[in-house]
Amino acid sequence: MSLQVNFAVRENVLLVRLNGELDHHEATTLREAWQKELANNGVEHVIVNLQKLSFMDSSGLGVMLGRYKEVQAKGNEMVLCSISPEVRRLFDMSGMFKIMKLVDDEASALEMLGVASCEMK
C-alpha cells in the first residue's frame, strides 16, 4: 500500500493528512511536496493528521523531524493528531513526544493553534 497525501490550508495553518504507509520509498516524495506547501504565502503552523497512516518506519521519523525543525526555526508550531496505536509505538519508542505535541483530533489541534474549529470542513 502506498502513501496518499492531502494538503489543506486553514488560515495560517497547513494541514497534512497522511493515508497509507510511510517508508523510505515514500519519504522523498512526501518531503518535496511538503516543503513546497510550506513555502506558500501565509502558512505558518502545521498539523499532521496521522489517522489513516497505517505504517511508518524511521524514514518517516526523519521526514517528521526535518519538517519540525524547519517550522520551529521560524518560531512556528507543528502539532500531530489522531495517531493510531501501531504508529504511536514507534513515536513513543523514539521519544518524539518529548519535542512534538500530540492531540486527539484535528479540531483540538486547530483550536490549539488559534483557528476556530467551526471553520474546519
Place this chain on the structure above:
Amino acid sequence: MRNEMTLEFTSVSENESLARVSVAAFVSQINPTMEELTDIKTVVSEAVTNAIIHGYEEKNDEKVMLTCAIDDGEIELIIQDRGQGIENIDIAKEPLYTSKPEWERSGMGFTIMENFMDRVDITSEPGVGTTIRMTKQLTSTRALCN
C-alpha cells in the same frame, strides 16, 4: 517444526513494502498480535532500507536477500546484502547516529530493531556486505510454553 521462506529482490525502494508485506503474510500463520506484527514489519523495513541506502548506496541493480523462519513460535529474520559493509558497527548502532545526515535520516534504524526484537546480531565486513539476524519469541506462544 521449522517453516522457512526466502525472498531475493532487486535493491530498489519499491521493494521495501514487498518485503514487509511478504514477511507479515508468512508470519500471520502463527497468529501474532497486532503489536507483534507491526514490530516485525517495522524491523524488516529498517533492515531492508539499510541494505538499499547504506549497503548499496541506492544502486538499483543489486540484490537483497531475506529469509524468515518460524520455529516453535520464534520468528527468525535474516536480511543480507553484498554491499559496502559497515566500518564500525558500534557507532552505527548508536541512537540518532547516521552516516547520511544530509539525507534526512533519523539514525534510529538499529535502535528500533533492538527495541522491537529480542535479539539482533550484525555481521559486516567492509567491501563484502552486511547480514542482520534478528529473533523474536511471540508472546502467545511464550505463554503456552510456561
